[in-house]
Amino acid sequence: MSTTTTTRSRATWSMANRVGLVLTLILGLGNVTSVFFPTPDGEVGPPFEVLFADTVLAAVVVIAVIVAWVRGSRLAARIAAGCVILIAISAMPAFFVDVPPAIKALVGAITLVTVLACGLMLAPAKRKA
Secondary structure (H helix, E strand, O other): OOOOOOOOOOOEEOOOHHHHHHHHHHHHHOOOOOOOOOOOOOOOOOOHHHHHHHHHHHHHHHHHHHHHHHHHHHHHHHHHHHOOOOHHHHHHHOOOOOHHHHHHHHHHHHHHHHHHHHHHHHOOOOOOO
């Protein structure tokens, strides 16, 4: 009887990967408190449910980035990327409602940073032998 064992190779993060992880962590930390700042009555803004979902997703992002960094887990990096992309998608309605141009510019800039962070974080990393 033969037994085969498989070992997962741990990713060794390149500088680009680390920059992507840090940017993703910053984006996650920036959204963790979303639920504590609801849109005032009578003003245009995201509903409480979206803010709550963003807060939960941001908490997952923070945890996943820490796990990815410490354990070299590509899966955790992918989970963080997926969650931060969902957060960015939840901000897209700002382009289609009547909000100040500065808000639209901010949402656009954060979306670009999200794309950059995910691209860097998910770039091929070095593998340990």
